[in-house]
Amino acid sequence: MKKEKTNVLCYLRTHRRVWGLTQLELASLLGLRSASHISRIEHGKYAPKLEVALACQVIFGIPPSAMFPH
Numbered sequence: 001m002k003k004e005k006t007n008v009l010c011y012l013r014t015h016r017r018v019w020g021l022t023q024l025e026l027a028s029l030l031g032l033r034s035a036s037h038i039s040r041i042e043h044g045k046y047a048p049k050l051e052v053a054l055a056c057q058v059i060f061g062i063p064p065s066a067m068f069p070h
Contacts, residue, residue, distance in 0.1 A: 010068045013042040015060045030055050 016026050016038070023035035023042075030052055032038065041048050048056070053064035060067065 009070050010041060010044065010048075011062075012038070012048075012056065012067060015056075015062060015067065016042075019060065026059075029059060 016023070021029075023038040027033070027035050027038050030038075032052070040046055041052070047070065048068060053068055056062070056067055057064055
């Protein structure tokens with residue numbers, strides 16, 4: 001049996017790019033250690049922690065339910 005790959009839908013990349021932020025800059029604003037955390041969230045590898053989702057709401061002014069619909 002094949003393991004099905006599930007991706008988490010998110011609009012973080014869209015909003016980050018509209019604001020002109022790099023992954024590293026956003027990671028720094030969110031208190032994350034590296035841009036790879038942002039990349040994994042943007043590519044749907046995993047959902048963000050609650051703290052990250054709420055921090056994105058503060059930065060972008062968009063509720064987590066709209067930024068991360070799943």
